[in-house]
Amino acid sequence: MSSFSVNEPSVRTKWFAGTLVILYAIITMIPLVWIAMTGFKSPADAISYPPKYIIGSDSDAGFQPTLEGYVNLFTTRTRQTQDYLEANPPESWADEIVRKYDMVIVGPSKFGERFLNSVIIGFGSTFLSVFLGTLAAYAFSRFKIPLADDLLFFILSTRMMPPIAVAIPIFLMFRNLGLSDTHLGMILLYTAVNISLAVWLLKSFIDGIPTEYEEAALIDGYTRFQAFYKVVLPQAATGIASTAIFCLIFAWNEYAFAVLLTTANAQTAPPFIPTIIGIGGLDWPAIAAGVTLFLLPVMVFTILLRKHLLRGITFGAVRK
């Protein structure tokens, strides 16, 4: 009989909890792993039945990894006659891959541009939302603002219906203002949607920072802005990080407005990826490759801020 402890789980509980966590992780990881894997398959392997899932195996369930998907994602190709193919040997390893299908690479695809658009718009609007949100939240938290509660309610009320409900007015507004299909337009739009979340989240974080710290800084000879910048900001880092992640995830994944408002210049990756259609059917490996690359920035960003995020979402739940 082992001794009983209130705050130390028993070995059996630990095993049980561990198994559950691992099981849940596997379930959530399966789609991601499948997408990443599909990116390295040939189009035929991608749609074969029964599915192939063992990398580099010769068995029925195995497939040979190939970069076809990535090549197709980043290039535009054209079919050529045998004569042409014989007269012009492949120029690169990528060219060599597409020769299997009697094709040659004629130029880059739009994916790189679209991806860059996503980065600019996603991170741009995240920065702007968090920047404005922090200043507004600080003001709401620290100063006596007339009608502060009503203002906060109005700010939140912008989230009380799905943003896409106002798509038509926004579409018309953007057309009149010349913001359609511009980076600035999309950054402003995503910022407008995110800012209410940012203000509310950050306000609760800043409320949790005792005012004595700033007062100590004021007494120590700093101005109000220096006190904010040097004392409040470092302590709000947790809140800022978790708010930034939420804002980025929204802006990065947004699809409906991007379809509606962008066509060429400022189109982001989400509306672009479904347009990657191969010859004679959907090019699943290329789409999977696009999705894999699309997932990476948010994953990296989240992992970098993970430490803060974990503290961030439980912040205030337990007083230290």
Place this chain on the structure above:
Amino acid sequence: MAQIVIKNLKKQFGDFMAVRESSFTIEDGEFFMLLGPSGCGKTTTLRMIAGLELPTSGEIYLDGEEISQRPPSERDIAFVFQMFALYPHMNVRRNISYPLVSQGMPKTAVQAKVAEVAGILGIEDILDRPVGGLSGGDRQRVALGRAIVREPKAFMMDEPLGALDAEFREHMAEELRALHDRMGATTVYVTHDQLEAMQMGDKIVVMNNAVVEQFGTPQEIYDKPATMFVADFIGSPSMNFLKFHGKLAGGASEVSVHDVRCAVPTSREPFEGDMAFGVRPEHIELSDAADFRAEVLATEYLGTTQIVTLRTAGGDIKARIPSHQVARTGETVGLNFKASTVTLFDRQSGRALKSELNEGVLHG
């Protein structure tokens, strides 16, 4: 090092009056206590001196200069917070050096100054520790270090010992007082603990309901309370009030309390109406011969003395008598009051009536 003069200082938060026109003077080098129950406006007064709140009206002079509307950074006053407010993202050394860095002091000078302060406070060995893991006493020392490092004109302390264990508080109080004696800097200290105020202060301001009730040395405040509130707030057990209705002639040195003639300090103010006969527990003597009779309700043994609760015609009172003296519950005894220490109060206003004893006492 500075003298601080407060003139008609007032602070209003919306409809709430936090501090009503208050005036008092803090002399250079004084250890000055702002004492009162919570919500009496003492912390607001302190924050106004430091510049963390702007007064609604009134003036604050620091060394003759009017500073009431200046930002805190331009006042050269240090502040020690109750919860210490050490910057949590910095280690001890950086916390202490922070006020110097803001003045743009060169690095080597900052290092030397921090080392000197750490020496005074005995915290050299924790300089490179993060503030998060420090004990209450060490946090307190670091907070003091941050205050004294830039040698300000005056220190403001907002219940700096309130967050410490009772046991440690006494030790820290001594340390604080010793530090003050060594540096001789003007210090304003807020507390709700009358014992702390008596023990440490050179001078005390007693506040209640946004009003300064009395202002003076601990002895003055203890021996010559200006109001019933002060008499009741200071001392443990507090001053007894025998309620009676009577008449007092100017120049009289006797008053009739429930038909017993009791000697009092010579009156300087004639009065008629509801009065209270204020006497401290240690100034009551049990004597069988005395005319003023009382019944013993209870006794509390405290070692060298005992507290005896007595029922009289003017209400229940407490007496502190030597513990070897016998007082049995239920017995009726006679009481003698030490005449020279008695204060008479106007029960309506709570004000002390002027007499030989309390002449010249400063009233808020």
